[in-house]
Amino acid sequence: MDPHEPGPVPAQFPAEIQVGKFAAARIQEILALQHYIDQPRQGQLASQQVPRHLRRRAVSHHPNRLPRRLRDKHRQQKLKSDGQVAAKPTKRPSRRYRRRPQNLLDEYNRRQRTNVWLETHIWHAKRFAMVEKWGYKMADHPNDKHFRAAFRASAQSCLMWDRSYCNCWELKGPIETLMSQLRLLVGPDVSIEGSDLLGGLKEAHACVYQPGKYPLGVIGSVSFIWRPAETGKDHRTLWLWSHPSVYATLKSIFLNLFGLSRVESNEDTTLTDPPEKKLKKDVNASKMALRNVPFDRVPSYVDNQGIVTLNDLKDTLNRFRLVGPKVQMVLSRALQSSYIHEGQVNWREEVSKEEEQEQSEAWQEVSQHAPGEIQPRSVLSLITRDPRVLLPPKRDGIQFPELNVPTPCMFKAKSSIAKSMLWCSNIRDEVTQSKCPDHEINQKRSKNLVPGTPLALTEDESRVPVMLVQQPGTGQNHYGSGWDLVFPAGWGASMWMNLVFNGARVGGLREENHFLFERAELSELTRFPESEAGIHEANRVTEMLKTLHFRYPPDKRTNYLKLSVISPFAAPWPMLIRNYLDDDLARKKQTQDLDCSQFFVVRNPTTLKAIEDQLSHSAPMKYPSNEDLMALVPVKLEIIGKGTLGQFSMICCPNLNDSMDDPPQELAKEDKKLAARKALKEKHVQDKARLRKRWKDKKDRIVQMRAESTLNKTNPDEEAIERIKEEMCRLKEKREEESSTFNDKMNSLWLADATDAKNSSSRSIMGFVLEAGYSLHLGQVSGSGYVPLLALYEFSLTRGQQSRTHVLTRETNTNQYRWAKMTITHNKS
Incomplete structure (x- = not known):
């Protein structure tokens, strides 16, 4: 029997019905049901027409917590109870409208008026904890991994972080004028006029001081690159990169040193006539709205004679740092040279085909070797393809082949290889402004027959001039060697994504500081405790540690009075130096009353080597000269056996009867307060x-x-x-x-009266540790700090024939001393 064919009618049903009467009866039932639904039982509100387990107390404030069919009725009942008339609801723009690129970019520009965002800010903000420092919104640390993963990347693969917050200064003028004034800012041990430096083949690092005040008046460290000279011209260009904390100080020094004044721009940016047609908003222009791009916006300063010019290139260049043994593989995938074709009408005509091919061959040679095998601080220029067309289909699954290290590296820095189009401001502007939108790249990629196929190089594809600066490593395995990648503004996010997808692990400020710690180097501001920026940072850390300490209840705090810790939150260098000077006055070896706040750090490698040689001999050290009485010597400590080190741990001079097998303990003192x-x-x-x-x-x-x-x-x-x-x-x-x-x-x-830092405990305090922790590179606890030169002199007298490399250390929260090996650090900056 067909299932669709009707079956027999049951006997209890009538054989026929009257349609009119049947429909009328059903209509009455439907109307009654509809009336029951529309008119609920007496006293039942819209919020009460849901099951009890779905009722919410806050539904009166949030009607959206009700089902959609009851929301309008609930709003009307709420307004009626308040004695108001229901107004016509205004339709709120959809989230898609609010999140359109033009509205979103305007909102981003508004939010970064106080603290500038780097071009990689959006990527970092989704994955990192962000902090406000030095006028920037910066990534501090990732939310998924600790710094151990970053160390593994720096030691085994590739670690990267964004250093675009560093400020770039451009000096132009006659070579003699620039050299004569710049010599006043650096020490006598720094050379700024070597053949490799003047030829633009290498980058150099130097410590900058107030003019003519060496070794006092330190400001900070800078790195500089000379533009390769053109034949027959003595008018040179110099780029100086500095930390943002010394931006205002360096600017004031440059203006006073060269006698510069601001050049007012004659460009009229007002619109006299309204546009005839509403044009589509340029996304790239909106991103560069708050940056000094194009070059006409760059603050420029010139002297009275119009010879020397200073351009503030802040936020106009991106600079990424990549370190690790696999850096070459990542960069070789991310940076592919683009050959120049004849007949193209754009900025690439200014580069000769021979120079670009020579740069490409040099990059191919460099890519076959580890970064530690390249000449230190070499500069290499390259014109690369659009980084967006080189993105791999997915990030994971990248295999790093072994480098062919047996063959020696034949790369040698030359002027033609170091010559870069980045030095030309009009080319930088054109590269930034001619960047094609992302959707065009996506459209080209979607037309590939095979998904994931790389796009072929075409004449209309964007090119990016980049500059690569080699960063040397430490030790025999060149730990920490890598490259700095410099390129124009506007390409930061695209280049960043390209590097990330090609296998680079990203770090923040915490990972950068830990990387420096593994290299036995202090962080940027800690290296200059006597500078204005270093003192400001030390005061900030002191206030932060005090706030954290006194946030605990009294019975949970460390009682520093009983532990004889005089300064648990800072390193009192002036007080410590004053204590040693007073002891010398008592022995009648020092008759001058010096201002101990004018202390300084010894950074001359020759002087540090001489101090190390004197300390290693059995004879006592020579008494410091009058100029070196307030000098601090950088030292590195490595714990021997058990124990650990922390920030502001004390470096103490051991007694002659102190045993290495049984370290002494500080006796608990009475809490007199x-x-x-x-x-x-x-x-x-x-x-x-x-x-x-x-x-x-x-x-x-x-x-x-x-x-x-x-x-x-x-x-x-x-x-x-x-x-x-x-x-x-x-x-x-x-x-x-x-x-x-x-x-x-x-x-x-709760704190001790700071009067005598040297003799505050049973062992004389020689210095303090500023940064410490467990070194994954060394496999032991280590730290870095400073010791006054007078303390080393007294230490050599006290130890006599015993070892002068072993000292006692003590953390601020314990009375147990620990033995450590002390070595003098040779500062390279």
């Missing part, structure tokens, strides 16, 4: 109760006045009530002021 703290707290409790009672009396007086006026059926004296309220406000402010004063006094009673 305990009684003062108890008395201060009791007085504060009494004062606080007294002020509270006075405030309560004022409040009760107001209540009494209002009650009497109600009883007598008269109006209260509002003027008198206002006067009483003002007195209550003054009492409250006084109570808060006394509480703040009490907290400051109580906190000071």
